[in-house]
């Protein structure tokens with residue numbers, strides 16, 4: 001497949017200021033007529049080239065006259081045009097019900113819907129499918145009235161009426177010029193939960209969340225989140241909504257989370273539907289975050305879009321940063337930061353350390369769908385966060401205002417954004433730009449010396465970033481590090497928090513008047529997305545975990561203490577559990593601590609994160625070390641876990657509030673430790689919670705504990721759960737996922753059996769991810785000796801690739817981590833990658849991921 005390079009960017013030869021689309025909708029065959037007003041962009045002689053994907057036009061008209069002088073160059077329709085402005089009409093026939101890729105126009109649950117980002121519009125009609133061609137759209141849809149009573153598209157509804165043979169039609173118009181990746185339509189039998197929102201300038205917007213009628217009661221949370229997000233974006237960024245309607249449609253078959261189409265967001269139903277019986281607190285939180293994210297794209301993505309796909313992080317990194325800020329404002333900001341850093345470390349750090357590493361603004365790609373990554377999204381958000389930290393809140397807001405103002409209605413670049421940050425603040429970000437061009441996670445070593453005699457403390461910092469594919473040497477990054485010193489004896493602050501910019505390979509910072517042995521608190525709030533290597537002792541870390549006044553740093557100290565202990569256990573074969581047990585005890589006993597924070601702080605780092613610290617991952621040794629520490633924590637603090645469990649259980653009936661969420665979280669965490677201790681009654685306690693639960697958080701929490709344990713009660717619980725929810729696809733996904741994530745010895749076998757379960761299907765992306773995706777990230781089960789896990793994943797990727805290459809390619813990365821494992825495992829993993837590559841008819845999506853993983 002061809003490699004597309006950022007440096008080859010050329011502005012479009014032809015612009016399309018207006019397009020009129022006419023859809024004669026039918027699941028078997030839909031006819032699409034497109035009328036494009038095209039304008040030559042400069043004095044060149046090149047033909048008009050319109051992207052397609054597999055279709056041949058059934059009709060081509062130029063300026064109203066039938067035209068036969070067109071040709072196909074591969075999938076591209078080429079037409080020579082004499083003048084500088086013409087009207088081009090094409091007609092194609094497409095087949096939504098055969099569209100298993102779920103890109104373009106497809107059928108889901110009897111309805112028709114679209115997904116165009118990144119390059120799906122060319123599967124609908126011929127068009128210059130690139131984000132810097134912005135057009136005003138009018139859309140007419142005709143469909144059977146009974147099967148498709150609701151017809152929606154971008155913008156505002158203009159007119160509707162009856163057609164012949166039981167059909168009807170509707171017309172929509174979107175006054176805002178947009179790239180074709182933001183096009184959307186939906187035709188279906190749907191009902192709306194409606195509300196209004198009055199914008200800051202007093203305009204009333206009609207909101208609608210469209211679902212199957214039976215699901216209407218599950219849309220309240222999403223609708224409330226939408227209203228909250230609209231008000232938040234006005235307050236925090238000064239951004240007002242701009243159309244008279246805003247619709248969201250939930251569909252069951254969707255390649256990712258949701259899509260920000262102008263005025264018509266289309267969502268994976270898992271990010272809309274929630275009620276206490278079927279959705280966990282984590283689901284509720286994710287729904288609010290994704291609803292906000294897609295809404296925020298209306299400015300960061302739609303009003304200001306991307307010049308080309310290399311600039312994807314311009315909209316995604318910024319919009320993730322915006323949704324993180326929104327979520328932080330809805331509950332515990334400290335817990336939100338912990339969760340976001342956990343996600344970064346689980347998904348992005350390994351990507352940045354592996355064969356698929358790329359900068360947040362990549363230099364090349366074969367298939368752009370492979371670049372909707374944790375790097376573009378989550379590291380991209382960290383890069384925006386660093387600029388916000390460096391600028392400070394007022395300058396940052398002035399700079400985002402400038403950016404929205406200056407680039408409104410245009411397709412911009414990452415550099416345009418950074419220039420606005422510079423202009424709005426007067427700060428030079430030349431060197432900071434390395435964050436856009438260099439991949440890899442910087443490592444910062446920090447050593448603190450203290451001379452008691454002179455009262456001087458010296459902090460020696462050094463940064464280095466390992467080579468990544470195509471980038472052997474790195475320039476130093478600009479790292480904004482928040483620092484503070486505490487007195488190791490008194491616990492008093494020995495310095496104010498300072499923001500230190502580490503922009504050279506090394507730097508020394510001196511602190512005077514330090515009369516007491518200092519303890520270093522560094523990268524507070526996770527101010528830079530780096531790995532800190534410090535020489536802090538377990539005593540220092542224990543101290544910080546109890547005394548640091550930055551909640552993230554406090555969490556981090558505990559995590560580091562736990563990591564050091566687990567790494568020692570794996571590499572030396574033994575470790576002193578006492579400091580961790582002490583630190584956890586103090587956290588549980590501290591009455592001043594928010595329960596939501598305490599519940600996160602006492603959790604051990606995941607198996608995979610421990611593995612990431614090792615030269616070579618030994619998954620069984622990691623598992624054993626982690627279980628041993630869990631068991632000791634469970635046993636030594638048994639009384640505290642029991643009382644934490646009991647206190648958290650006093651809550652009445654379900655409410656979704658920060659306090660109630662914190663109680664449920666603590667209950668699950670405590671239950672996990674009670675089970676880890678090996679207590680006789682653990683399975684009974686879990687089963688009782690499972691049966692008595694009035695909400696999914698408690699029910700799934702108990703199920704997870706049972707499914708990780710040895711008791712046969714897990715079988716009963718799984719059956720009860722299955723029977724209770726057999727009609728609810730989103731909950732059945734949890735049933736598959738919980739088993740695929742189990743730490744039990746028999747998980748590979750259980751997963752293989754589940755893949756043959758009548759409810760399993762690769763055709764639905766959520767279901768495929770719930771089993772195959774979850775298994776791939778279960779470090780212990782996936783890497784169990786013998787390679788059965790690798791074979792399982794490869795078999796399913798090969799099968800899924802035939803239906804849905806985009807979703808298959810997303811699930812490949814666990815196989816690409818072979819360099820991190822022993823030669824026996826590495827050989828088996830590589831063999832599966834080779835087998836994937838040798839598959840006839842492989843998609844370019846999977847080809848790119850597998851071939852890069854072997855390099």
Ligand code: B3K
Nearest residue numbers: 117118258259260369372
């Ligand atoms: N912009 C979409 C993602 C599209 C993914 C295409 N492979 C959703 C989002 O990030 O908001």
Ligand code: ZN
Nearest residue numbers: 293297316319
């Ligand atoms: Zn997004």
